[in-house]
Amino acid sequence: MIDTKMTGFPDVIQAFAITSRVILAVFGGYAVAAMIAVLLSVALPMPRVDATLFGMLISFIVWAAVATAVFLVRRTAVAWLMTLLFVAVPGIAFYWLQAGGDI
Amino acid sequence: MKAGIRQSAAWLHSWGGLVLGWLCFAIFLTGTLAYYRQEISLWMRPELAQTNLFDPTALDHIADDLARTAPDAQMWQFNLPDDRHRTIRVFYTDAEGTYHSSLRDPGTGQILYPRDTEGGDFFYRFHFELMFAPTPGRIVSGICAMFMLVAIISGIITHRRFFRDFFTFRPASNPQRSWLDGHNILGVVGLPFHILIIYSGLATLMFLYMPWGALVAYGGDRAPFFTEAYDGAPPNEPAGEQAEMVLLSDNLLRFQNSMADFTPGRLVINHPGDANATIQVFASETDGLSVRPGSILIDGVNGTELSRRFETSTVRESWNVIYGLHLGRFADPVFRFVLFVMGLGGTAMVGTGLILWSVKRQRNGAFGRGGRIVHVLNVATLAGLPLAVAVFFTANRLLPTDIAGRAGYEVTGFYLAVGAALAYAMFCPARRIWRDLFALIAGLFLMLPVFGGILGFQGGISDLSDADTVFLWMDISMLIAAGASGALAWRLHVKGNRASYR
Amino acid sequence: MMFLISFLWASAGMGTLCLAMDRHAKQAGYFPAKAGAGGMRLFGTMCLAGALYLTITDLGIGMGTALWGCQVSLAGWLIAIILPYRAKWVPGIVAGSAIVAMAGILIYIVAGWAPQIG
Numbered sequence: 149m150i151d152t153k154m155t156g157f158p159d160v161i162q163a164f165a166i167t168s169r170v171i172l173a174v175f176g177g178y179a180v181a182a183m184i185a186v187l188l189s190v191a192l193p194m195p196r197v198d199a200t201l202f203g204m205l206i207s208f209i210v211w212a213a214v215a216t217a218v219f220l221v222r223r224t225a226v227a228w229l230m231t232l233l234f235v236a237v238p239g240i241a242f243y244w245l246q247a248g249g250d251i
Numbered sequence: 252m253k254a255g256i257r258q259s260a261a262w263l264h265s266w267g268g269l270v271l272g273w274l275c276f277a278i279f280l281t282g283t284l285a286y287y288r289q290e291i292s293l294w295m296r297p298e299l300a301q302t303n304l305f306d307p308t309a310l311d312h313i314a315d316d317l318a319r320t321a322p323d324a325q326m327w328q329f330n331l332p333d334d335r336h337r338t339i340r341v342f343y344t345d346a347e348g349t350y351h352s353s354l355r356d357p358g359t360g361q362i363l364y365p366r367d368t369e370g371g372d373f374f375y376r377f378h379f380e381l382m383f384a385p386t387p388g389r390i391v392s393g394i395c396a397m398f399m400l401v402a403i404i405s406g407i408i409t410h411r412r413f414f415r416d417f418f419t420f421r422p423a424s425n426p427q428r429s430w431l432d433g434h435n436i437l438g439v440v441g442l443p444f445h446i447l448i449i450y451s452g453l454a455t456l457m458f459l460y461m462p463w464g465a466l467v468a469y470g471g472d473r474a475p476f477f478t479e480a481y482d483g484a485p486p487n488e489p490a491g492e493q494a495e496m497v498l499l500s501d502n503l504l505r506f507q508n509s510m511a512d513f514t515p516g517r518l519v520i521n522h523p524g525d526a527n528a529t530i531q532v533f534a535s536e537t538d539g540l541s542v543r544p545g546s547i548l549i550d551g552v553n554g555t556e557l558s559r560r561f562e563t564s565t566v567r568e569s570w571n572v573i574y575g576l577h578l579g580r581f582a583d584p585v586f587r588f589v590l591f592v593m594g595l596g597g598t599a600m601v602g603t604g605l606i607l608w609s610v611k612r613q614r615n616g617a618f619g620r621g622g623r624i625v626h627v628l629n630v631a632t633l634a635g636l637p638l639a640v641a642v643f644f645t646a647n648r649l650l651p652t653d654i655a656g657r658a659g660y661e662v663t664g665f666y667l668a669v670g671a672a673l674a675y676a677m678f679c680p681a682r683r684i685w686r687d688l689f690a691l692i693a694g695l696f697l698m699l700p701v702f703g704g705i706l707g708f709q710g711g712i713s714d715l716s717d718a719d720t721v722f723l724w725m726d727i728s729m730l731i732a733a734g735a736s737g738a739l740a741w742r743l744h745v746k747g748n749r750a751s752y753r
Numbered sequence: 754m755m756f757l758i759s760f761l762w763a764s765a766g767m768g769t770l771c772l773a774m775d776r777h778a779k780q781a782g783y784f785p786a787k788a789g790a791g792g793m794r795l796f797g798t799m800c801l802a803g804a805l806y807l808t809i810t811d812l813g814i815g816m817g818t819a820l821w822g823c824q825v826s827l828a829g830w831l832i833a834i835i836l837p838y839r840a841k842w843v844p845g846i847v848a849g850s851a852i853v854a855m856a857g858i859l860i861y862i863v864a865g866w867a868p869q870i871g
Contacts, residue, residue: 173401174394182463189464196468197479198566203464204457205570208450212400219263219405220256418771418833440829443822540815572815581816585756589823596830 165224173215176231180238181211187238191245260408263401268604269625271398273632276601277381278392280636282448283594284374286579286587289335292370294725295647299365303358305332305339307500310518312360313341314499318524321345325489327520329499332357333537366652368661373643379456382666386459393460399449406438413439430607437600444593445600451577454570480570482563484548490526497554499530505554506532506547510561513538513545520551528552534561536580541571602633618681627676634688635672637736641695642668644729648702686743693737700726754861759807760824761854766800767828768847769793771836780840800851801825 188203189196214234218227268275284291293299310329317327323346330340339355354363369376380388407413417439420432438445453460458477465476478485499518506515516535522528528551534544545561563571575581579590609629612622646664650657676684771777773793804824809817835843 182461185461185464186467189468194566195479195564197476198564200464200468200476201480201570202566204461205454205573207461207464208397208400208453208457211397212404215397215401216260216263216404216408220259220408222255415774415776418774418777418829418836420833420837422837436830436833440833441826444826447819447822539813540819576819586816586820586823589820589827592827593823596826 169218169224169227172227172231173218176228176235177211177214177218180214180231180234181207183235183238183242184210187242187245190242257409257411260405264405264409265608267398267405268402268601269608271395272601272605272608273628274381274391274395275399276598276605276632277636278378278395279594279598279601280640281374281378282452283591283598284640285371285378286582286591286594288371288375290371290721290725291374292368292372293337293721295368295370295644296365297722298652299338299354299363300719300722302337302356302363305357306359307503309339309355309357309360310499310503313339313355314496314520314523316360317341317343321351322524324523325521327523328517329520330517331515331535333514333516333535338363367656367658368647369658373662373665379452389456389459393453393456396449396453399445400453403438403442403446403449407442410435410439426610427607430603430610434600434603434607437596437603441593441596441600445597447576448594448597451573454573455577480567482543482560482567484529484531484558487521487527487529489522492526493524494526494528494552496520496523496528496551497530497549502530502532502549502554510534510545510547513561523551526552529557536575536578538581540575540581541568542575542578542580543567543571605629605633626681627673630676630684630688631669631673634685634692635669637732638672638688638692638695639665639668641692641699644699645695645702648699686740689736689743690740693733693740696729696733696736699729754857755807755811756820756824758854758857758861759804759811759821760828761850761857762800762804762807763821763824763828764831765847765850765854766797766804767825767832768843768850769797769800771832772843772847773797777836777840777843780836781843782841783844803854 185200185203185207188206189200192199192202194202214231218231221227221230313329314327317324321343324343325346325348326344328342330336330342332339337357339357339360340352341355342350342352344350354365355361356363379392381391382388383391410416412419416432416435418436420429420436422429422432424432458465462473465473469476477483499520503515503518513534514537515532516537517533519531519533520528521531530549530551531546532549533546536542536544538544543563545559547559548557549555550557562568579587582590605625606629609618609622609626612618612625618626643661643665646661650660654660672688675688770793772781773790775790805818805821808821808824811817812820832843832846835846
């Protein structure tokens, strides 16, 4: 199965690992995509409408990539960390920009 | 690490495909049918077959009519007829903002009263709303579409011999092998279409799925975002005083003369009858890939051109093209048929994937508990949905044209057919089900071209001398569907009614 | 018309690329020469490029590329469904498609020049 380190563990923990990955892929992936869409709408050097549209168009590719990656990494903990990182980094960049920083 | 990734991707592809596969199949099937939305609508309303040719003065008649019957309207919209849609579609919003619509004869402008039916619009809406209310339905289909993107990525990762097995199809091999070959070929060879359709499908509803960027960038008020994204003119206020409008037919001819490359597609009149009335003539979406090719804004009272826009930013043009690629409105009859076949291929891709699940779960021709659930849902979807389409068309022909709520009855027939297939699969042995259902589908699709003749309707194969191309092709398509279903049923019958999927 | 000719080129191209593969060449009944495969792949790719050229000149870049993508997929499915049942037909189909497509283009060119001649 996916969590190769989990093969010795009872089924309920395996099921939990898989369920958490599903939740992570769906909601965590969505959070990453939304964060990047928001960041691009304010950060891209183009008219506001174009930056927003571009952010939206890119977001689905981001979500699909994150959702897939969540299932491909070996350890569930790594998947969680990775997703949190992908949300945090654009988030920090966004807040820094909003606070008046320059690119 | 490589083996681990392939395994994980395979797990993701197959389990995700199981959970969402039945909905994805419905989305693909109804989307494929929606390519012929206008034709199906016309076939289901044969009264509209004999409408006149388009005369621009009909627009003036409609304008007079609306000025009389709906003097407080805020906005009129006239969708002009084209090769596929033969009537003028009129929409207007009244003072409270409620939408009203009517179909008008393209020659005289008079209101048409065809039988009450959803027509091809049923498949179009089901495609992105499924059986739910609009917003939850769009969210569910969005989840399916997002999963399909993931399924494509995971499918590519899992598929080990991408190029070596490109043309490999082994129908004589064991069932699991041949169904897998079929699934692979349908997926891999059609990959450009599948990727484009799924991604562009998400893009068409992206304002719903990903509103956050717009909310943040526009400080919570998205109305200006929509105006800018659609390259709309900033809305003007009504002056409050009445004024006579110029003739719409004159402006239509002027538009045609001044922009030779584009055909006019629709007119939007804001604040009709007011001193600040404007007429916006939009180019038709059938000219090119973009769904928003451009428009001319004209003063409604004196007819002077206020502005025109036929170009836009790269990002907006890209979005318009992506949107247009999904809708396929640019396609001429041949290209449309090509898209239809590609859509059938995608539908079959999902279908073969679902069957693969059933095949894998069989032990000596019998299912375990989980395998039984998969089998029953497979029957309800893979056979039940085509049956539902046939029943939908049959109901359209059999129901009297003047009973109230007949549109609802047709839709009920659709859902009852799926339910019947589900019930049949639950309570009858697996051996007979596929054969029986496909025989039934074949029977219905065979009878439909004949019904036309019995019920006295001209225009299809029952009356070749007066055949209208749309009705002729619908009849031919149904006969082909009957043939394919019948051949499948016969093959299943000959194979001895075994439950195995050979 | 252009659609038919470009589809014939797409079929010829996909068929050639298919036959350039060992397992399918064996299916079609001839033993593949290693040296021939590269040439066949080149010819197949050129057929596909020709189909793309035709659709683009007919419909423009956007619609032309979209139609071409669909034609290539359809041609691929056609070849894939013929192979397990009538593999021996495939070389004939490829050759026939290429010949008819070339004839079609010649006729089109001549017909285009006819008004100037007459």
